[in-house]
Amino acid sequence: MSRPRIPQSLAEREFEARLTPSNQAKTLATRLPRAEMLAVEEAAQAAGQTCSQWLREAAVAHLKRPVRSRKAMPDPTLLTELMGLRQLTVNLFAAVAGSSISPDQVRDIVRQADHVKEGKADEILRRLHDATEGK
Known part of the structure; x- marks a missing residue:
């Protein structure tokens, strides 16, 4: 004759549940x-x-x-150079509108673009940061 099974108490079941590994397979x-x-x-x-x-x-x-933020921040170095190229292009187009341009004028325009590019890039990065932070 088999021995009757005595049901576990709730406390015993909770204790055993804590001992079983939590990495059991789940179904989704x-x-x-x-x-x-x-x-x-x-x-x-x-x-x-x-x-x-x-x-x-x-x-x-x-x-x-990799987790991506809602708005990915651009690489600061690339943005700086891009802003420099933008400034250079705008100024070269303005300089050659209807006339020729000397090599010295081109050098001056390049120097001016190099001078302002970091400030413009910093301004854009600051605006992007503020927009992602919800300020």
Whole structure:
């Protein structure tokens, strides 16, 4: 004759639940429109995987991507040089409007562009920073 099983108390169940590993597999389900499901099936088949395997790998790969802020900040050095080129272009066009330009004038325009580019880049970066911080 078998011994009757005595139910565990709630406290014992909670204690055992804390001892079990928290990395147990979980199931995630989603609904997809027909077109998206067909695309997933085609991608999984092309990869030689089941839909479940393919979706799991896609989800994990998505989690490993670097997090991007809403507004990515431009590289300060590139922005500085871009502002310098912008200033240079504007001034060269203004200088050659209807006349020729000497090499000395070109050098002066380049010096002036180099002088203002960092300030303009700093101003843009400050505005972008303020906009992303919600100021």
